[in-house]
Amino acid sequence: MAKDDKDYKAVLERLQVALVQTQAWTIDKGRRTLIVFEGRDSAGKDGAIKRLTE
Structure with missing residues (x-):
């Protein structure tokens, strides 16, 4: 089901926001x-990992 x-x-x-809160708690x-990132190639x-580490 696609979201708009x-x-x-x-x-x-x-x-x-939850990710930033987790980072602050850590x-x-x-x-x-x-x-952990799971998924098929491509x-x-x-890109997600790059955005997290920037």
């Missing part, structure tokens, strides 16, 4: 976080 652009952006923003607690994993 507005819904997609709203979900993406919530997920990005730094605050001196912990580590492991993120599924966009490289």
